[in-house]
Amino acid sequence: MPLVDITLVEGRPPERIRTLIHEVHEAVRRALDAPGAAIRVVVREVPAEQWAAGDQTIAERRAAERQEQGDQGQGKQGQGKQGQGR
Template structure:
């Protein structure tokens, strides 16, 4: 049973996340010949204050852009 885990910064619309799930599911199905019912896709939304690169959180990046 294929399991795909995706972590993204929170803030995208439910429609965008649904489209991501659909496209990832299709890619796994097509590349592995896995049956639809066996494929699992998990999307974790991480708050911007909990996601950092270079010791700067996404929340801090967004705040600096607003100034």
């Protein structure tokens, strides 16, 4: 009995998770010629605040990326205003 265990950061719509389960199930069935009823797929969703890499949670990394994008956007707006005054 094949068992596939998938861990993801939470936040995807249920339809996407259902599609993932179906696609993984079909891939295992084809690759191993396993009977469909014998294949198990487990999807675990972990909150972004509880998953870390390099001592930074995914939530912290996302917040930093949003901040960086906001800072870059403000810099571009500021440049445009300076150019208009000349």
